[in-house]
Amino acid sequence: MDxxxxxxxxxxxxxxxxxxxxxxxxxxxxxxxxTAIEVYLTYQNMAPAKMLTILLGLSFIKAALIIxxxxxxxxxxxxxxxxxxxxxxxxxxIMTLFMLWDAQRVVTLGVH
Amino acid sequence: MAxxxxxxxxxxVYEPSLFGTYSKKIGMWLFLLSDxxxxxxxxxxxxxxxxxxxxxxxQTPFHSESIVNAxxxxxxxxxxxxxxxxxxxxSVQKDQKNQTLWLLATMLCGAGFxxxxxxxxxxxxxxxxxxxxxxxxxxxxxxxDFARVAKDVPQFASTxxxxxxxxxxxxxxxxxxxxxxxxxxxxxPILLLLWLVAWLGTPSYSPFHYGAxxxxxxxxxxxxxxxxxxxxxDSSDVEVxxxxxxxxxxxxxxxxxxxxxxxxxxx
Numbered sequence: 001m002d003x004x005x006x007x008x009x010x011x012x013x014x015x016x017x018x019x020x021x022x023x024x025x026x027x028x029x030x031x032x033x034x035t036a037i038e039v040y041l042t043y044q045n046m047a048p049a050k051m052l053t054i055l056l057g058l059s060f061i062k063a064a065l066i067i068x069x070x071x072x073x074x075x076x077x078x079x080x081x082x083x084x085x086x087x088x089x090x091x092x093x094i095m096t097l098f099m100l101w102d103a104q105r106v107v108t109l110g111v112h
Numbered sequence: 113m114a115x116x117x118x119x120x121x122x123x124x125v126y127e128p129s130l131f132g133t134y135s136k137k138i139g140m141w142l143f144l145l146s147d148x149x150x151x152x153x154x155x156x157x158x159x160x161x162x163x164x165x166x167x168x169x170x171q172t173p174f175h176s177e178s179i180v181n182a183x184x185x186x187x188x189x190x191x192x193x194x195x196x197x198x199x200x201x202x203s204v205q206k207d208q209k210n211q212t213l214w215l216l217a218t219m220l221c222g223a224g225f226x227x228x229x230x231x232x233x234x235x236x237x238x239x240x241x242x243x244x245x246x247x248x249x250x251x252x253x254x255x256x257d258f259a260r261v262a263k264d265v266p267q268f269a270s271t272x273x274x275x276x277x278x279x280x281x282x283x284x285x286x287x288x289x290x291x292x293x294x295x296x297x298x299x300x301p302i303l304l305l306l307w308l309v310a311w312l313g314t315p316s317y318s319p320f321h322y323g324a325x326x327x328x329x330x331x332x333x334x335x336x337x338x339x340x341x342x343x344x345x346d347s348s349d350v351e352v353x354x355x356x357x358x359x360x361x362x363x364x365x366x367x368x369x370x371x372x373x374x375x376x377x378x379x
Contacts, residue, residue: 008132009134012351013347016351042376055370055374059369066361070361071355077131077132095149095156096156
């Protein structure tokens with residue numbers, strides 16, 4: 001690494017030295033609890049659409065916790081946060097739109 | 113294009129990093145963003161197969177036993193993420209001993225995940241959920257439920273094995289990556305030993321028999337990297353490795369509910 005890169009890495013490390021250990025345990029606990037809720041819901045025989053909505057919602061919360069705390073994105077500068085998240089979300093929206101038309105047709109006509 | 117350097121007296125000017133961090137980390141984030149699209153495409157393929165196949169719903173083979181197994185696998189991955197973040201914390205505090213210990217703990221949790229996943233794959237294939245490249249072992253009694261799934265809903269086996277196989281490959285490579293960061297060149301002989309154990313310890317019909325060669329390939333690549341650029345990995349290297357590891361965990365947070373929980377047949 002050149003000197004500039006070393007200086008930036010050192011500054012980033014300095015910022016991370018102040019992160020509290022306890023917060024990582026809290027996040028880990030929250031992730032385990034959310035997983036337990038997901039498994040509990042599996043045994044409740046819900047309608048598939050309702051269950052899918054809830055499970056996806058919980059998955060997005062878990063993803064946000066992992067990205068924000070474990071991957072440290074919440075401590076990055078705004079440009080980094082917004083550019084990375086908006087680009088990936090944008091790509092997934094495009095993928096969803098492509099699939100949605102056919103999925104809608106299948107759901108309307110039924111698969112059975 | 114200019115093919116020579118023009119000497120001048122202008123001093124070099126460096127712009128501050130646009131993203132406020134070092135290039136290696138930005139590079140890893142860009143890789144992870146592109147990799148997330150790969151997994152996204154595989155998840156969409158799985159979902160599309162599911163909603164467009166009449167027999168898919170209600171025929172998937174995940175009973176309580178599979179759900180318990182997948183839940184333990186999830187716990188392993190979540191715990192590995194905690195140990196990974198503690199390794200990063202130790203590295204920024206220049207605590208070399210704890211950094212290595214937490215990295216090894218992360219690798220151990222990752223290995224637990226791979227072993228449980230491998231056991232599940234072996235059970236599914238042995239029970240009759242086969243693909244042309246994953247044939248059932250000779251002389252094994254086929255479970256009619258699994259054989260029906262393989263026959264009536266072939267999309268399930270193909271999308272399931274592709275998606276989870278791709279994820280298992282990422283976890284395996286993640287373990288190798290962390291091993292190199294933690295132990296550097298000392299990890300190469302360990303990798304070669306693991307390859308021999310995985311290759312010789314699995315029967316020839318098992319997908320893990322030839323899949324073990326991934327470890328050999330990884331050992332060769334790691335040996336070249338360590339030989340060409342020997343260095344002590346610092347906190348930035350550990351953090352970048354951590355980003356990769358957390359991403360693997362992140363992807364599983366979608367595979368677990370969409371593939372396992374949504375397909376559970378609780379009896």
